[in-house]
Amino acid sequence: DAGVIQSPRHEVTEMGQEVTLRCKPISGHDYLFWYRQTMMRGLELLIYFNNNVPIDDSGMPEDRFSAKMPNASFSTLKIQPSEPRDSAVYFCASRRQGLGNYEQYFGPGTRLTVT
Amino acid sequence: ILNVEQSPQSLHVQEGDSTNFTCSFPSSNFYALHWYRWETAKSPEALFVMTLNGDEKKKGRISATLNTKEGYSYLYIKGSQPEDSATYLCAFKGGNTPLVFGKGTRLSVIA
Numbered sequence: 001d002a003g004v005i006q007s008p009r010h011e012v013t014e015m016g017q018e019v020t021l022r023c024k025p026i027s028g029h030d031y032l033f034w035y036r037q038t039m040m041r042g043l044e045l046l047i048y049f050n051n052n053v054p055i056d057d058s059g060m061p062e063d064r065f066s067a068k069m070p071n072a073s074f075s076t077l078k079i080q081p082s083e084p085r086d087s088a089v090y091f092c093a094s095r096r097q098g099l100g101n102y103e104q105y106f107g108p109g110t111r112l113t114v115t
Numbered sequence: 116i117l118n119v120e121q122s123p124q125s126l127h128v129q130e131g132d133s134t135n136f137t138c139s140f141p142s143s144n145f146y147a148l149h150w151y152r153w154e155t156a157k158s159p160e161a162l163f164v165m166t167l168n169g170d171e172k173k174k175g176r177i178s179a180t181l182n183t184k185e186g187y188s189y190l191y192i193k194g195s196q197p198e199d200s201a202t203y204l205c206a207f208k209g210g211n212t213p214l215v216f217g218k219g220t221r222l223s224v225i226a
Contacts, residue, residue: 033214042216042219102147102208103164
């Protein structure tokens with residue numbers, strides 16, 4: 001398996017523009033997570049899905065952020081409009097549902113810079 | 116809000132030294148404790164998943180212990196090597212919550 005795939009790897013955009021980050025989880029994984037990593041706050045959970053259904057979006061910073069998972073193999077995180085404080089690395093992770101082991105597999109991340 | 120604390124925040128050791136760092140987490144509603152290794156410019160990779168009080172896990176020169184009653188876990192590295200340089204994250208899994216990550220301990224091993 002190729003692992004969790006994210007695109008783009010780097011994104012530079014101007015303030016006010018719409019940004020869409022993409023994630024393809026590992027095939028067969030039931031859970032998908034979106035994280036944001038910053039120096040100040042570390043790794044923060046933004047939202048997670050189980051079987052394509054959003055379960056907890058309490059970590060989404062504000063209404064400018066939205067996430068979708070239209071099918072088991074694809075998810076997007078959208079920021080509209082983007083602001084400089086959204087600059088961070090955004091990670092997607094997935095895992096298989098099961099007992100005991102909740103190990104998550106992370107994608108390579110998307111480094112977002114909003115100027 | 117669940118609090119997962121890691122200490123120290125950063126650590127510099129000489130090659131060959133052994134070292135350890137701490138993760139503190141809530142002692143109630145425990146389900147699992149994870150350790151991840153995160154190298155610069157890469158993504159976090161799982162080292163250990165521990166679920167039982169008293170668990171000890173080992174992978175090569177790296178080992179971890181778990182005390183769920185008092186809410187802490189130690190990660191040990193024996194004979195540190197430059198390739199061990201990374202940020203080590205712990206993450207707590209409660210009964211009905213997703214993983215909550217600590218901010219990590221950044222380890223630098225100097226040759």
